Amino acid sequence: MKVFLKISSLLFLSMSCSNDNYEPVSYDNPELSLNIPVGFPELNNSFYTNKPTKYGVELGEKLFNEKRFSADNTISCASCHKQSSAFADNNIQAIGIEGRIGLRNTPPVQNLAFMKFYNWDGSKLSLENQPIVPIITHEEMDSSILEVIGKIQNDTSYKTLFQKTFGDENITPERIYKSIAQYEYTLISANSKYDKVMRNEGATFTESETQGYLVFQQKCSGCHSTELFTDQSFRNIGFPINPNSNEAGRARVTGNMQEYMSFRVPSLRNVEYTAPYGSFGQFATLKDVLDYFDNGVLDADNLDPVFKNNDKRIPLTEQEKGYLISFMKTLSDGSFTNH
Structure with missing residues (x-):
């Protein structure tokens, strides 16, 4: 009888500790209140179904800096998107694992919550669909989302x-993408001079900045x-053409x-920090860009009318170029880039 009672007691204790009675810890994960700048465009529709949360942003930032996203564990999103360069870098073209050279210049990651298209060719319409591109691209991370999850x-x-x-604790591709997007939604730059x-x-x-603003307008x-x-x-603004046969711009x-060799017009916010262009x-x-516009751009059947109808150039005096650069530097947000 004593043996039976002992066994029964052990069974009861075992059952009481089983997963059937496990109560998962619940955490409060409030939505973050973002400071939406006055006058900015409408938020991307995807934002409303994936609003940044306290822990979602923390997770997204950790994933953004995770080098295990790449096949050889050397490259993270942050490797190419550096805060000091407005989350771009200063390489001519992006550099991935094993020093592989990418097709394009690294775009800055700023104010993405307000964008309608992502990547220079607008291949993605929501941030939640964008991270898979660098993960699987041979010249970037050369991995797969399943490999990342395994790590x-x-x-x-x-x-x-x-x-x-x-x-x-379930780690899924969708949750990874949503978390990274939540973090990127918080990267808002609107505190420049x-x-x-x-x-x-x-x-x-200053007088130079004021004159530059007038020329800019x-x-x-x-x-x-x-x-x-x-x-x-x-x-298509007639820039020198990338000789890589894989390039066709928006086309x-x-x-x-x-739309051959047409690219999304870049934001000029923090442009001082995102060279080369x-x-x-x-x-x-920036002076090289303005000189090129002044001297004349490459002709093309689909050259933008801004150039097509003006002898393929934007005429600028040397003084106007100096003014413009002075104004563009007022778009630098040191609180965003930690300068």
């Missing part, structure tokens, strides 16, 4: 963060419009040769 799924720190963010002047916060333009604002300083359109996505780093400095 991190037993990492206790990740298990904890996935639990805090999503309610359980220009912003402070526009908000009447005591900052004032006359000769640049047609494409670099809105508070993002891009209209997010795709244009790579649409198959429409009327052009889809594959054709220009080392």
